[in-house]
Amino acid sequence: MTNTLSERILGANEGTYVDRVVDRGFAHDGTGAQALVAFENFTISDKTLQNPAHLSIIYDHISPANNSVTADLQGRLRKFSKTNGIPFYDVGCGICHQIMSEGVCLPNEIVVGADSHSCTLGALGAFATGVGATDMAGIWATGGTWFRVPESIGVVLSGKLSGFAEPKDVALAYVKALGMDGGTYKALEFIGEGASSMPVEGRLTLSNMAVETGAKTGLFYADELTKEHLLQYGAEEKAISLQKPADCTYESEVYLDLDDIEPLLALPHRVDNACLVTEYSGTPIDQVFVGTCTNGRFEDLRRFADIVRGKKVAVRTIVVPASKDVYAKAVSSGVMAEIIAAGCVVCPPGCGPCLGAHMGVLGEGEVGLSTANRNFKNRMGVGAEYYLCSPSTAAASSLFGEIRSPNELKGGVN
Amino acid sequence: MLVSGHAVVIGDDVDTDMIIAGRYLRTTDRSVWVEHAFEDYDRRIAGRLNGSVLVAGKNIGCGSSREQAVVALKESGVRAVVAPSFARIFFRNCVNLGLYVFEAEVICKDGDTVSFDTVESYVTTPAGVYEAKPLSPRMREILSAGGLNAYLSREGGQ
Numbered sequence: 001m002t003n004t005l006s007e008r009i010l011g012a013n014e015g016t017y018v019d020r021v022v023d024r025g026f027a028h029d030g031t032g033a034q035a036l037v038a039f040e041n042f043t044i045s046d047k048t049l050q051n052p053a054h055l056s057i058i059y060d061h062i063s064p065a066n067n068s069v070t071a072d073l074q075g076r077l078r079k080f081s082k083t084n085g086i087p088f089y090d091v092g093c094g095i096c097h098q099i100m101s102e103g104v105c106l107p108n109e110i111v112v113g114a115d116s117h118s119c120t121l122g123a124l125g126a127f128a129t130g131v132g133a134t135d136m137a138g139i140w141a142t143g144g145t146w147f148r149v150p151e152s153i154g155v156v157l158s159g160k161l162s163g164f165a166e167p168k169d170v171a172l173a174y175v176k177a178l179g180m181d182g183g184t185y186k187a188l189e190f191i192g193e194g195a196s197s198m199p200v201e202g203r204l205t206l207s208n209m210a211v212e213t214g215a216k217t218g219l220f221y222a223d224e225l226t227k228e229h230l231l232q233y234g235a236e237e238k239a240i241s242l243q244k245p246a247d248c249t250y251e252s253e254v255y256l257d258l259d260d261i262e263p264l265l266a267l268p269h270r271v272d273n274a275c276l277v278t279e280y281s282g283t284p285i286d287q288v289f290v291g292t293c294t295n296g297r298f299e300d301l302r303r304f305a306d307i308v309r310g311k312k313v314a315v316r317t318i319v320v321p322a323s324k325d326v327y328a329k330a331v332s333s334g335v336m337a338e339i340i341a342a343g344c345v346v347c348p349p350g351c352g353p354c355l356g357a358h359m360g361v362l363g364e365g366e367v368g369l370s371t372a373n374r375n376f377k378n379r380m381g382v383g384a385e386y387y388l389c390s391p392s393t394a395a396a397s398s399l400f401g402e403i404r405s406p407n408e409l410k411g412g413v414n
Numbered sequence: 415m416l417v418s419g420h421a422v423v424i425g426d427d428v429d430t431d432m433i434i435a436g437r438y439l440r441t442t443d444r445s446v447w448v449e450h451a452f453e454d455y456d457r458r459i460a461g462r463l464n465g466s467v468l469v470a471g472k473n474i475g476c477g478s479s480r481e482q483a484v485v486a487l488k489e490s491g492v493r494a495v496v497a498p499s500f501a502r503i504f505f506r507n508c509v510n511l512g513l514y515v516f517e518a519e520v521i522c523k524d525g526d527t528v529s530f531d532t533v534e535s536y537v538t539t540p541a542g543v544y545e546a547k548p549l550s551p552r553m554r555e556i557l558s559a560g561g562l563n564a565y566l567s568r569e570g571g572q
Contacts (some may be wrong), residue, residue, distance in 0.1 A: 017550045017551075019550075030439060031480070032438075034482070041563060042566060044566050045569040067440075069442075070440045073442070114477055115479055116503055130503050131503060132484070132504075132510065133479075133507075134510040134562050135506055135510055141566060146552050148550065173539055180427050180476060181472055181501075184499055214499075214501055251430075272428075331418070355436045356436045356437060357430075357436055357437065357439075376432070376539070377454060378431065378435060382435075413548060
């Protein structure tokens with residue numbers, strides 16, 4: 001039997017416990033501040049940081065700070081990062097997972113982030129997973145942590161996306177197939193021609209939502225597309241080693257034919273509660289939000305702009321680029337000008353309203369449509385309802401002011 | 415050591431946003447998390463947590479990695495969490511903060527007395543004795559030390 005990608009990277013068979021050095025460890029303004037409290041409370045004698053150059057602190061969650069308590073917490077962490085030589089990404093740099101995907105994380109690395117969506121980096125063939133603040137403080141102190149080598153579920157993708165069907169729709173489809181705990185304690189491996197032909201940006205969207213099934217990570221095999229992506233962001237060619245897919249025996253397999261994927265919607269308040277967008281066509285909405293570590297990348301903004309170009313949105317629409325690099329590309333390509341001309345509000349790179357802290361929190365009884373990864377009750381506003389969708393569905397819906405599939409655009413709007 | 419507490423029973427897939435909402439995260443005052451624990455799930459729960467054993471449905475603690483969810487439980491006086499399955503980050507967070515976890519499907523009503531032995535892997539309710547999935551030796555060591563901080567100190571920083 002051939003080893004799964006998780007087994008290869010962690011160097012042990014599934015089900016075993018291993019101690020490993022962490023190749024990349026990162027935290028954001030929220031978990032980083034908590035990790036700092038934990039680290040300061042550690043009673044260990046030697047508090048020298050192990051491997052600070054392999055750590056990162058990235059401000060994305062409430063960034064720039066929304067009040068003085070947040071600012072104080074962020075100020076302490078900023079100082080700590082700089083004093084200890086930890087690569088530091090201040091306000092406006094972007095979302096931690098996106099920044100780590102822009103030439104920082106490499107295939108075969110063990111990547112641990114103090115954020116549940118750290119599984120995003122599995123898209124680059126890294127074993128990437130999320131932990132809490134105390135675990136991260138432990139990694140700061142010791143340079144490593146323990147892992148249980150997970151069993152793997154094969155998510156077999158055949159065919160090719162077409163029309164307005166997007167990676168986000170595939171993500172909602174596999175989360176529905178597995179359920180909110182179908183991947184608990186396990187790793188997902190995205191395989192098949194639909195995986196190998198998917199651009200890296202789309203892979204990041206799929207890997208990002210692995211945690212919504214409870215999975216530890218969601219891996220793609222690093223291939224020429226991965227290499228091209230990393231080189232474009234300045235990674236060193238010799239540091240990129242590709243991974244050859246092999247016939248593994250998976251604990252179970254899920255099959256999705258990308259030819260059959262259509263725009264989907266996750267209904268409030270469960271991520272696995274997906275249905276066709278057309279089933280809810282006409283549902284009034286108060287706000288559209290495009291962004292996050294799921295769908296705030298350049299291709300997402302471009303797809304959104306392709307639909308709103310030359311038109312006006314009929315509902316308040318907030319667009320948040322996932323990183324400074326994404327923002328710059330959107331500006332230089334003209335995409336951002338089209339988004340602004342359509343009447344959207346653009347916020348600085350970061351998490352935006354995703355966690356319900358700022359920049360577009362909904363009020364009671366309001367309905368939002370979002371390209372984020374979670375629609376948990378009250379998360380983006382107490383008493384509000386959130387539907388999850390792709391950037392194209394968000395675009396079509398923003399033009400109508402109600403939920404609409406991009407496939408309904410043929411007649412034109414406005 | 416034998417520990418018991420009254421059961422506070424909650425449902426399946428209770429995410430960490432439900433345990434402590436994002437709007438309360440940015441503070442250094444832990445009493446805020448105690449006061450607002452489960453506010454968006456059921457406002458009657460917070461007042462009943464002291465001395466309790468949280469008996470949850472499947473996939474407890476899914477969603478955000480926020481450790482404040484476990485701090486909220488611990489500071490509220492929750493003595494252990496029992497559930498048929500845990501979201502893995504929440505599970506690690508419990509162990510790291512020294513909150514006992516039992517992966518077991520138990521029959522239990524709200525308010526029942528639930529007991530466990532801190533060095534054993536079973537829990538007892540009025541309906542029976544339930545074997546929990548054993549923890550790894552490392553997790554057991556961290557838990558019995560009282561959490562990751564105490565464990566690392568004992569191990570000399572390793």
